[in-house]
Amino acid sequence: MADLSTLARPYAKAVFELAHDSGQLKEWSAQLAAIAQAVADPQLARLIGHPALDKHELADVLGAALKQSLNDAGRSLLRLLADNGRLKAAGFVAEQFEALRAEAESRVNVEITSAAPVAQGQQDALAGAIKKRLRRDVDIEWKTDEALVAGAVIRAGDLVIDGSVRGELERMATALTR
Numbered sequence: 305m306a307d308l309s310t311l312a313r314p315y316a317k318a319v320f321e322l323a324h325d326s327g328q329l330k331e332w333s334a335q336l337a338a339i340a341q342a343v344a345d346p347q348l349a350r351l352i353g354h355p356a357l358d359k360h361e362l363a364d365v366l367g368a369a370l371k372q373s374l375n376d377a378g379r380s381l382l383r384l385l386a387d388n389g390r391l392k393a394a395g396f397v398a399e400q401f402e403a404l405r406a407e408a409e410s411r412v413n414v415e416i417t418s419a420a421p422v423a424q425g426q427q428d429a430l431a432g433a434i435k436k437r438l439r440r441d442v443d444i445e446w447k448t449d450e451a452l453v454a455g456a457v458i459r460a461g462d463l464v465i466d467g468s469v470r471g472e473l474e475r476m477a478t479a480l481t482r
Contacts, residue, residue, distance in 0.1 A: 312396035319381060319397065320404040321412040331375070331403050336398035338373035339382055342366055343394040352391050359386045366391075394444065411441045414460040419468065 331371065348369060351362055363386035366441050367379050374382065385391050406412060408459035414434055416422075422430070434441050440459060453469035466472075 308393040309396045309400070311390055312393040315381075315385065315393070315397045315402060316400035320401050320408075322377070323401075323405075324408060327370055327466045329408070332378075333398075333405060334403065335374055335378035335381075336401050338370050338395070339366075339378070339385075340395040340460040341393050342370055359389070362386050363390070377380065409441070411443060412438055413419040413462050414438075414442045414444045414458060415447065416444055416456055416458050417449050417452065418456040419448070419450060421448055422446065422456075434460070438463075 319332055320329075322480045343352065343366075348366065351357055351365060354362075360383075363383040366386065367382055368375065370378075370382070381421070385394060385397075390397075427444075429445055431442060434444070442460070446467065451470060453473075455468035455471070457468050457471065458465040461477065
């Protein structure tokens with residue numbers, strides 16, 4: 305069977321095109337997040353593939369659980385995923401949709417992990433430098449990890465900039481063992 309992220313790709317692209325054309329990117333983000341969260345819920349997840357429920361009943365149960373979170377189009381997507389046996393891929397659909405949305409909005413999510421808390425002035429300066437380097441708006445999530453010893457690790461999609469002491473020590477160890 306194909307990887308769930310591969311199975312999710314056509315759904316994410318189709319929903320993105322629908323959302324983009326109708327100007328409802330934010331609404332679809334919320335709906336996809338709700339579906340993904342419901343499918344990940346242990347109680348509801350047990351229903352997926354349960355022999356006592358057919359696909360239509362499963363879609364009805366999930367639709368009822370998400371009644372307040374979905375509009376008609378969202379319920380149609382939920383039914384489509386259930387009918388095609390793709391409910392377990394809902395989290396990947398949401399993730400890939402968000403990547404497409406970020407690309408369309410010229411926005412990138414950045415995770416910065418530092419060894420110690422970073423002062424607001426330094427955060428602002430680093431955010432400005434990253435925005436300039438990536439030529440996009442940035443949404444930054446700040447984390448701390450004392451195991452880095454000093455410095456920081458910046459992750460923006462596939463780009464990783466490791467400026468931590470731990471990373472430098474690992475690079476040195478690799479070079480010495482060659």
